[in-house]
Amino acid sequence: MVSGVESCRMETPLMDAILVLNAGSSSIKFALFDRADGSDAIGGGERLRGQIDGIGDAPHFQARTPEGAVVADEAVALDEAGGAGGENPHERAIATLLDFIERFDPGLVVSAVGHRVVHGGPDFARPLRLDDAAIRTLEGFVPLAPLHQPHNLAGVRAATRAFSAAEQVACFDTAFHRRQPWVADTFALPRHYYDDGVRRYGFHGLSYDYITRYLKRAHPDLAEGRVVVAHLGNGASLCAIRDGRAMGSTMGFTAVDGMPMGTRTGQLDPGVILYLMAEKGLGQAEIERLIYKESGLLGLSGISGDWRRLEEAGSGPAAEAMAYFTHRALREIGGLAATMGGIDALVFTAGIGENAPGLRRDIGQGLGWLGLEIDPEKNAAVAEIVSTAASSVAVLVVPTDEEAVIAHHTRELLGAG
Ligand code: ADP
Numbered sequence: 001m002v003s004g005v006e007s008c009r010m011e012t013p014l015m016d017a018i019l020v021l022n023a024g025s026s027s028i029k030f031a032l033f034d035r036a037d038g039s040d041a042i043g044g045g046e047r048l049r050g051q052i053d054g055i056g057d058a059p060h061f062q063a064r065t066p067e068g069a070v071v072a073d074e075a076v077a078l079d080e081a082g083g084a085g086g087e088n089p090h091e092r093a094i095a096t097l098l099d100f101i102e103r104f105d106p107g108l109v110v111s112a113v114g115h116r117v118v119h120g121g122p123d124f125a126r127p128l129r130l131d132d133a134a135i136r137t138l139e140g141f142v143p144l145a146p147l148h149q150p151h152n153l154a155g156v157r158a159a160t161r162a163f164s165a166a167e168q169v170a171c172f173d174t175a176f177h178r179r180q181p182w183v184a185d186t187f188a189l190p191r192h193y194y195d196d197g198v199r200r201y202g203f204h205g206l207s208y209d210y211i212t213r214y215l216k217r218a219h220p221d222l223a224e225g226r227v228v229v230a231h232l233g234n235g236a237s238l239c240a241i242r243d244g245r246a247m248g249s250t251m252g253f254t255a256v257d258g259m260p261m262g263t264r265t266g267q268l269d270p271g272v273i274l275y276l277m278a279e280k281g282l283g284q285a286e287i288e289r290l291i292y293k294e295s296g297l298l299g300l301s302g303i304s305g306d307w308r309r310l311e312e313a314g315s316g317p318a319a320e321a322m323a324y325f326t327h328r329a330l331r332e333i334g335g336l337a338a339t340m341g342g343i344d345a346l347v348f349t350a351g352i353g354e355n356a357p358g359l360r361r362d363i364g365q366g367l368g369w370l371g372l373e374i375d376p377e378k379n380a381a382v383a384e385i386v387s388t389a390a391s392s393v394a395v396l397v398v399p400t401d402e403e404a405v406i407a408h409h410t411r412e413l414l415g416a417g
Pocket of ligand 1: 232233234235305306307308309311350352355
């Protein structure tokens with residue numbers, strides 16, 4: 001399936017590689033890193049990254065080198081008859097990936113696989129080396145993240161078969177938040193629910209982990225201070241971080257709380273759900289579809305959950321949807337800053353945070369009372385620091401890299417090979 005990739009089996013010495021996998025329901029994102037990386041930078045030693053989309057339907061394989069060269073961009077046959085071997089769509093997709101890596105560089109040996117796993121339950125605050133018992137434990141968290149965890153674990157099982165000699169590591173989206181203070185971790189329910197695992201787990205933790213490590217390296221003074229990171233993508237959340245430690249986030253028990261998102265409600269009075277059940281006859285499946293798939297920017301605009309499309313539409317309900325998003329972001333940033341007694345830095349990241357200067361400008365104006373000031377030229381040019389020299393809060397735009405932080409943890413846990 002891969003054309004134009006030349007084999008050089010005779011000349012290339014064998015080299016250990018870390019494969020990073022982020023398996024969702026219909027796509028698998030991947031990245032490949034040298035296991036023994038000479039640099040100490042997070043993301044060092046990257047060879048390749050890409051994704052397989054349309055799994056279970058019309059799979060499409062894409063891969064690029066770090067320099068941006070496209071080394072694969074084509075439909076792949078993953079059906080039982082004509083495609084790569086395997087029992088289910090995830091297995092067949094991973095088998096295709098294995099086949100590709102062997103062709104791309106026959107000198108690479110995938111000796112470790114780092115997985116993004118959304119839920120690590122109440123206890124896992126660090127990456128975990130996976131064996132059968134550990135995988136069974138993670139299956140126990142499926143009820144906590146039914147829309148994501150099963151697909152993550154399907155990726156783990158598929159990779160365990162395809163890369164049978166490799167060690168497998170799970171890196172959790174919840175882990176970064178596990179050290180947050182109890183007041184940020186609990187709901188005001190009777191105490192036993194907390195002990196039963198009904199907690200504010202928080203998500204996007206691998207992104208916050210990456211940003212925290214980036215700040216430590218690039219801006220150690222800010223890393224020691226009070227930071228709010230705004231991870232604004234299709235999924236959106238914000239996290240308060242003080243001296244590198246999570247202090248609270250907008251996402252709660254599930255990834256539907258807090259900020260409005262592409263299609264998710266964000267914060268919603270639980271009384272609304274009771275009303276919809278009692279008065280409108282909505283059942284669990286309908287409510288799930290409503291709050292995860294039909295709401296947020298899509299529900300408010302009636303046009304799209306995609307920020308770019310709303311900017312193009314510009315007025316009417318599209319503008320109102322963006323105004324609601326901005327309003328909620330201001331409320332959350334103000335609230336998180338208040339819990340830390342102030343804020344030294346605000347970091348924008350993810351698809352919208354990195355690419356929507358208009359939103360950053362509006363949030364900057366809304367936070368003027370804090371002494372925060374965004375420089376219009378730097379903001380438009382997407383400089384790393386977009387605040388003015390006089391601003392009392394540093395405002396940064398930092399592209400997140402969850403794959404890089406998974407590779408880092410895998411290397412750290414297993415050694416450089
Ligand atoms: P995910 O949560 O799926 O990883 P992303 O971080 O990729 O999401 O963010 C996707 C969002 O980023 C979409 O709403 C998209 O419209 C927005 N986005 C991406 N690029 C731009 C851009 N250049 N301008 C405005 N919005 C953008």
